[in-house]
Amino acid sequence: MTKNVFAAIDLGTQSNRLLITDENGKELYKNIIATRLGEGMYAQMKFTPEAVERGLSCFREFADDMKKLGVTKYRAVATAACRMASNGAEFVAKVAETTGIKLEVIDGYEEARLNLKGSLVNVKGMAPYVLVYDLGGGSTEITLATNEKNPKILYTVSIPWGARNASEAFDLAEYVPANAEKLQKEIERYVADFCEKSSLADYDGKVCCVATSGTPLRLISWIKQFGSYDRERVDGEEASVADFDNVIDEVHALSCKDLASSPYVGEKRARIFQAASVIFKTIYDGLKVKKIVTSLKSAKDGIIEELVEENGKTH
Numbered sequence: 017m018t019k020n021v022f023a024a025i026d027l028g029t030q031s032n033r034l035l036i037t038d039e040n041g042k043e044l045y046k047n048i049i050a051t052r053l054g055e056g057m058y059a060q061m062k063f064t065p066e067a068v069e070r071g072l073s074c075f076r077e078f079a080d081d082m083k084k085l086g087v088t089k090y091r092a093v094a095t096a097a098c099r100m101a102s103n104g105a106e107f108v109a110k111v112a113e114t115t116g117i118k119l120e121v122i123d124g125y126e127e128a129r130l131n132l133k134g135s136l137v138n139v140k141g142m143a144p145y146v147l148v149y150d151l152g153g154g155s156t157e158i159t160l161a162t163n164e165k166n167p168k169i170l171y172t173v174s175i176p177w178g179a180r181n182a183s184e185a186f187d188l189a190e191y192v193p194a195n196a197e198k199l200q201k202e203i204e205r206y207v208a209d210f211c212e213k214s215s216l217a218d219y220d221g222k223v224c225c226v227a228t229s230g231t232p233l234r235l236i237s238w239i240k241q242f243g244s245y246d247r248e249r250v251d252g253e254e255a256s257v258a259d260f261d262n263v264i265d266e267v268h269a270l271s272c273k274d275l276a277s278s279p280y281v282g283e284k285r286a287r288i289f290q291a292a293s294v295i296f297k298t299i300y301d302g303l304k305v306k307k308i309v310t311s312l313k314s315a316k317d318g319i320i321e322e323l324v325e326e327n328g329k330t331h
Contacts, residue, residue, distance in 0.1 A: 019039060019088075020039035020088045020089060020327055021036060021037070021038060021044065021085055021089075022036070022037050022041075022087065022089055022090065022320055022323040023036045023082050023085075023089075023091075024315075024317070024323070025078060025091075025092035025093065025117070025316070026093055026095070026130075026314065026315040026316040027053070027092070027094040027097075027098065027119065028053075028095050028096070028097065028154070029053055029054035029057075029095070029096050029152055029154035029155075030052060030054065030152070030153035030178075030179065030180055030230070030285075031049065031051060032048070032049050032053075032074045032075075033316050034048075034081060034316070035319075035320055036081065037320050039324065045081060045085055047077075048247075049074045049077070051070045052067060052284070053067050053070065054096075054101075054154050054178075055067055056184075057100075057154075057181070057184075058180075058181050059184070060102075061100060061101060061102050062101055062102045063097070063101050071107060072111065072114055072115075075111050075114070075115045075117055076114065076115055078115075079115040079117055082117075089323060089327075090117075091319045091322075091323065092117050092118065092120065093119070093121075093122045093130070093315065093319070094108065094120065094121045094122070095121075095122060095152060095154070095315075096124075096127075096152055096155035096174075096176070096178060097153065097154045098119070098121045099121055099154075100154060100181075104121065105121075123174075124155060124172070124174025125169075125172060127157055127315060128150070128157040128158075128159040129159075129318070130314075130315035131148055131150045131159070131228055131315050132148050132161050132169065132318070133167070133317070133321055134228070134313040134314045134315060134316065134317030134321070135150075135226045135228050135311040135313050135314060136167060138226055138309050139163060139224050139226050139309055139311075140163070141163075142224040143163055143222055143223055143224040144163055144223075145161065145163055145219050145222050145223045146163040146225070146226060147159070147216075147223055147224070147225045147303060147305065148161065148225075148226050148227075149225075149227055149228075149299055150227075150314065150315075151178060151179065151229045151231050151296055152179070152229060153178045153181070153288070154178045155174050155175060155177065156177060156178055157174050158173050158210050158299065158303070159173075160172070160214045160219070160223070170214060171213055173210045173213075177202065177203060177295065178292075178295070179285075179288040179289070179291050179295065182199055182291040182295060183287060183290065186198055186199040188291040188294070189272050189286075189287040189288075189290070190272050191269075191270075191290045196268075196294045199291060199294050199295070200294055200298045203294075203295055203299065204298055204302060207298065207303065208302060210302075216303065224307075224309065225300070225303065225307065225308050226308070226310075226311050227300075227308050227309070227310055228310075228311045228313070230285065231289070231296050232296065232308065232310045233245070233310050233312060234280050234281060234285070234289075235260055235264070235267075235280075235296070235310075236260075237249075237250050238266075238280040239255045239260065239262075239263050240253065240255075243279060244280070245280050247312050250310055250312070251310070251311060253309070254307055254308065254309045255307065255308060255310075256306060256307050257300050257305060257306060260297065260300065260308065261297065264293045264296070267281075267290065267293045272290075275289050
């Protein structure tokens with residue numbers, strides 16, 4: 017009988033993720049809900065009333081799940097959307113008031129650190145160093161780190177563009193080449209700066225690349241022609257950038273309506289998938305990687321790992 021039950025919550029711009037485990041890190045329950053918290057936010061940099069209600073409804077559900085499973089310790093983090101929204105602090109306060117869940121708004125470095133801890137599971141022993149990039153709804157983190165049990169971050173950057181805010185800012189619900197080019201140039205600046213400041217060229221041949229978040233997982237489902245988007249099945253899959261290029265070309269040829277009916281994208285992601293694909297390709301082109309491993313493991317898994325480690329030290 018385990019004494020402790022741990023929970024991790026990772027609130028992003030598009031989705032909210034919950035993972036509940038026993039004190040050894042064994043999964044008891046998990047859930048992901050597309051809150052679309054950042055939908056409509058870009059115009060005034062403020063959460064809309066509808067987005068706030070979707071977010072609160074999700075947290076009410078998560079609070080019930082945590083209570084049912086007897087969670088004894090948790091960490092709940094919020095990322096880019098709550099960092100950027102003018103009413104982000106107000107939303108965090110409402111979550112605490114209505115559900116009792118205390119949300120911690122973390123910066124880009126902490127977001128990258130937690131993603132790194134979670135995603136390394138899928139690339140153990142592949143190379144001495146690892147590039148991790150997490151394409152979120154409101155920001156994208158790229159991290160160069162050592163590939164070991166206690167990884168050391170060598171350099172990280174948080175790019176203030178993700179699938180949701182870029183889609184709205186660059187008007188990319190439908191693929192428009194001129195708009196895509198503007199977004200591409202914006203992302204290229206950050207990637208070039210990352211490559212220079214991290215001295216990435218010095219690690220040539222010693223780095224593997226792992227990508228977290230829904231975009232690479234959906235794209236690799238498409239590459240492998242699995243017939244549907246299955247997060248569990250594609251966790252840890254690998255594909256060449258040439259394969260990603262081919263599928264992204266297919267994405268760009270489709271309308272928003274086509275993407276909504278695609279088994280790999282779906283209605284909730286259709287309006288942001290063109291922007292997501294542009295960002296994703298621009299980054300791997302800039303990093304000059306040849307292959308990419310996709311990972312379902314992310315910040316929530318990093319949080320659980322640390323709760324388990326902390327518990328072990330006190331017993």
